[in-house]
Amino acid sequence: MKHTKHYWRAGFLLVGGLIGFIFVRHFLVPTSFGQFGFYRGTNLAEQQAKSVVHGGKESCSTCHEDVAKNHAAGSHAVVQCENCHAALSKHINKDGEFVELMPIDRSPQLCLRCHRSLPSRPTGFPQIETKEHLGLDEPELQAGACLACHNSHRPSLEKKKVKYENNG
Amino acid sequence: MFETINFLFPNDLHIHWSLMIVMYPYITGLVAGAFIVSSLYHVFGKIEFRPIGRFSLLTSLAFLLTATLPLLNHLGHPERAMNIMITPHFSSAMAGFGILYTFYLIVLTLEVWLVFRKDIVDYARASTGLRRTMYKILALGVYDTSPEALEKDHKVVKVLAAIGIPAACMLHGYVGFLFGGIKANPWWSTPLMPVIFLFSAVVSGIAALVIxxxxxxxxxxxxxxxxxxxxxxxxxxxxxxxxxxxxxxxxxxxxxxxxxxxxxxxxxxxxxxxxxxxxxxxxxxxxxxxxxxxxxxxxxxxxxxxxxxxxxxxxxxxxxxxxxxxxxxxxxxxxxxxxxxxxxxxxTPHFLEKEGVLAAILLGLLPCVLLIVLSRVLPPFRSQKEPIG
Amino acid sequence: MKIMDNVSRREFLKDGCKLASACMILNVLPIKIPNAFASDEASATQAGLEAKDGYNWGNHYYAYLIDTRKCIGCGMCVQACSRENNVPDGFFRTWVERYEISERGEVFVDSPHGGINGFEATNPGFNATKAFFVPKMCNHCEHTPCIQVCPVGASYATKEGMVLVDSERCVGCGYCVQACPYGSRFINPITHTADKCTWCYHRITKGLKPACVQACPTGARKFGDLKDEHDEVRKILASERIGILQAEKLTKPKCYYIGLDKEVR
Incomplete structure (x- = not known):
């Protein structure tokens, strides 16, 4: 074929580029890619290896046995310690060492998160209007206003005395 | 901040596809449109477009070369952009991008090269120094401008232009499909979307060429x-x-x-x-x-x-x-x-943010600058006194 | 360390013995759960991914059940999720919506900060005759549009049926965010990659519950394993009337709802 030299050169460039791409691509595909599906297989292990932050109340009871017993006997037994305090990892690190004290939030807003009267809450769930319950509007409530009568670990009033004894 | 009306899903408060994703289909639209005008001349023999037959090709190339920039500016990890070629997940409309773009780029570059090859060789012969080296590289070192070779080039250009039309339509129709194929979004999800994108692309391409x-x-x-x-x-x-x-x-x-x-x-x-x-x-x-x-x-x-x-x-x-x-x-x-x-x-995009108005203006100007540079290297307009050839 | 091999989650929690508690706390501590897979696939063995601790992903297929009638809108789940997964402010792997609806069909919906701080009293401007909360999250759809559109294979489904994102492959294009009909995905502003609920994959593979399920005080959120005969969620799904979100999208969500209202999308 005459007069086709420039086509051959362009063709070589294109084919060379394609081979170069295939060659480079070979090294850029992660080795575990496609192992289980169209994704990088080792990502599963990476996802699993992320550290757990919340331990659940069972973790708390390993050290705070008394509080846990008291808590478990009352209506707040279903509430996780970490809901009102903080995540376990803030208190105890990965090696089981103490990091810092758990925060204690005495604000009525914390209690009202669950017990503020809202039409959207299931009827039958204990809810209060602060005006009816304490004679004050929500912003007027001082820290500890709820705790004056209720123990947050075991809130029903008849058990209050026992609770205080247990709790110290 | 921004105003909201009524209830949005909390994650919908964020606009993830910014002004850059507006720029991208706009620019590829100009690519497709300009190419179709050039094909009207090269394939369909619309002789009235001879004055812009070559210019429209360069326009298409200039915009194509910058079409990926708004995307790169938008990506969370532009350094991983090649993942789309390395591990393309073909159930995704987006995975086709790398292949369509590369294919179209090759077709268009070859067409431009062949259309301008005689000029390139002439410049290589006439110039000296760096300029000569540049044109020599562009000519791939082959100075064959015999009538037979040019005749062959002419035929190949026709074939390339014919391949280029569906390629340009695919490249842009695919952009419409990116949106049209999202069933989660009723404003996007319509089979008309690729067609609308394609026709408006041709409109924008012709309009840009007029200007x-x-x-x-x-x-x-x-x-x-x-x-x-x-x-x-x-x-x-x-x-x-x-x-x-x-x-x-x-x-x-x-x-x-x-x-x-x-x-x-x-x-x-x-x-x-x-x-x-x-x-x-x-x-x-x-x-x-x-x-x-x-x-x-x-x-x-x-x-x-x-x-x-x-x-x-x-x-x-x-x-x-x-x-x-x-x-x-x-x-x-x-x-x-x-x-x-x-x-x-x-x-409302901000003026100076990463994906803001300034970035969009610069990305709009860049292909125009590139077009001027390309027109210097490969002058598309023949002097009007020159005979038709 | 495998603690829940042949014991159902419920029994296990009932036991609540010291040993289990110790195990639980230990679970929080060490990060030594590499390559915790036993797969019957030869490839898994070749790659050295066989299980050392008994977690076999082929033995599980998870589902999530939300009983909206029990949700009190405390938002503890959103808070726990945010802490557990380090979710950036203003983005949500799970959130809670509040609906107030009048007899005449007026609808008020809100989700202030995803409900992460709970809900305050609101005035919808009409007399609401029906009101409820709806927790939302990734549905881990069986036919998920988000994996379909991921151009690089960064989003994938595991054998247990969860949809995960490989943040080292993700290019951050945001296509999956657009493709999710539920608004469950977002681009994490810190990692610049797609982010979403994983059903706490790092917890459930260690025998724990997802953080949101653990935090829920009323049992509105339940996590179950459909391959476990004694599983509570499996039993409920088999016997109760169940709803899913946007069923018409045919994505086959695996978050099931009890007590959905027609106004919930």
Whole structure:
């Protein structure tokens, strides 16, 4: 074929580029890619290896046995310690060492998160209007206003005395 | 911050596809449009487009070379962009991008190369030093400009242009499909989307060529070919009519069906997008140019060249706005309502942010600068005294 | 360390003995759960991914059940999720929506900060005759559009049926965010990659519950394993009337709802 030299050169460039791409691509595909599906297989292990932050109340009871017993006997037994305090990892690190004290939030807003009267809450769930319950509007409530009568670990009033004894 | 109306899903408070994703289909649209004009000359033998046959190819190339930049600027990890080629997940419409883009880039580059090959060789022979080296590399070191070789080039160009038309349509239709294939979004999810994108791409491409061609001729101090402008105006009018018809059909279907999504799309069009959709896309961008082009085409025999040039120039400028508004309304419009179908937020890009207005302006200017540079290296306009060849 | 091999979650919690508690706390501590897979696939063995601690992903297929009638809107789940997964402010792997609806069909919906601080009293401007909360999250759809559209294979489904994102492959294009009909995905502003609920994959593979399920005080959120005969969620799904979100999208969500209202999308 005459007069086709420039086509051959362009063709070589294109084919060379394609081979170069295939060659480079070979090294850029992660080795575990496609192992289980169209994704990088080792990502599963990476996802699993992320550290757990919340331990659940069972973790708390390993050290705070008394509080846990008291808590478990009352209506707040279903509430996780970490809901009102903080995540376990803030208190105890990965090696089981103490990091810092758990925060204690005495604000009525914390209690009202669950017990503020809202039409959207299931009827039958204990809810209060602060005006009816304490004679004050929500912003007027001082820290500890709820705790004056209720123990947050075991809130029903008849058990209050026992609770205080247990709790110290 | 931004205003919200009613209820949005909390994660829908964020606009993830910014102004950059408006720029991207706009730029690829110009690529496809300009290429189709060049094909009208190279394949369909529309001789009136001979003056811009080569220029439209360069325009297409200049915009194609910069088309990925808005995407790269938008990606969370631009350094991983090649993952789309390394591990393309073909169930994703987006995975086709790498392959379509590369294929089209190769076809277009080859076509430009062959169309300009004789010039390249001539420059290589005539120049010295660095310039000579550059042209020599561009010629791949082959100086064969015998009539047989040129004849062969001419045939191959025809084939490439014929391959390029579906490739350009695919590249841009695919952009429409990216949106059209998202069932989560009722404003995007329509099979009309690729077609609308394609037709409006051709509109924007022709409009851009009308403007670039007139500016280039003014700059060079040469006469604007009346036949060329007349032809462009006619095609522009045709494609505009089809585009607007399709755009309206989509809305009319949605409005007529009165399906669940209309509850969110009706307020979207009449409130959130009232300016960019009704005023810009439909009235200023579509109705007025349609009238202007109708006058240009139907009253052609009564028209002086200067008036025709002016009318097409104005119509084309408005059409560039129309197509941009259309891209905006699709991309941004599809995100300012929440998938809760209950709430809206507004979106105004900032001037200086990473994906802001300045970045968009620069990305719009860059292909124009590149086009000027390309036109220096490979002058697309033959002097008008030169014989046809 | 595998603690829940042949014991159902419920029994296990009932036991609540010291040993288990110790195990639980130990679970929080060491990060030594590499390559915890036993797969019958030869490839898994070749790659050295066989299990050392008994977690076999082929033995599980998870589902999530939300009883909206029990949700009190405390938002503890959102808070726990945010802490457990280090979710950036203003983005949500799970959130709670509040609906107030009048007799005449007026609807008020809100989700202030995803409900992470609970809900305050609100005035919808009409007399609400029906009101409820709806927790939302990734549905881990069986036919998920988000994996379909991921151009690089960064989003994938595991054998247990969860949808995860490989943040080292993700290019951050945001296509999956657009494709999710539920608004469950977002681009994490810190990692610049797609982010979403993983059903706490790092917890459930260690025998723990997802953080949101653990935090829920009323049992509105339940996590179950459909391959476990004694599983509570499996039993409820088999016997109760169950709803899913946007069923018409045919994504086959695996978050099941009890007590959905027609106004919930």
């Amino acid at each position: 670039f061609y007139q500016i280039a001729m003014r700059w060079r101090g040469e006469a604007i070919s009346a036949d060329c402008i007349r032809g462009l105006a006619r095609w522009l009018w045709l494609f505009l009519i089809m585009t607007v018809t399709l755009e309206l059909l989509e809305i009319i279907t949605l409005a007529y069906e009165q399906a669940e999504e209309w509850e969110v799309i009706a307020p979207l069009l009449t409130h959130q997008l009232s300016f960019s959709f009704i005023s810009l896309q439909m009235i200023i961008g579509a109705l007025i140019p349609m009238i202007l082009l109708m006058i240009t085409v139907l009253m052609d025999s009564f028209m002086k060249d200067k008036l025709r040039n002016m009318l097409t120039f104005i119509a084309s400028s408005l059409l560039l706005i129309q197509v941009f508004a259309m891209r905006w309304n699709v991309v941004i419009g599809g995100q300012i309502f929440s998938k809760s179908f209950r709430g809206f937020r507004d979106y």
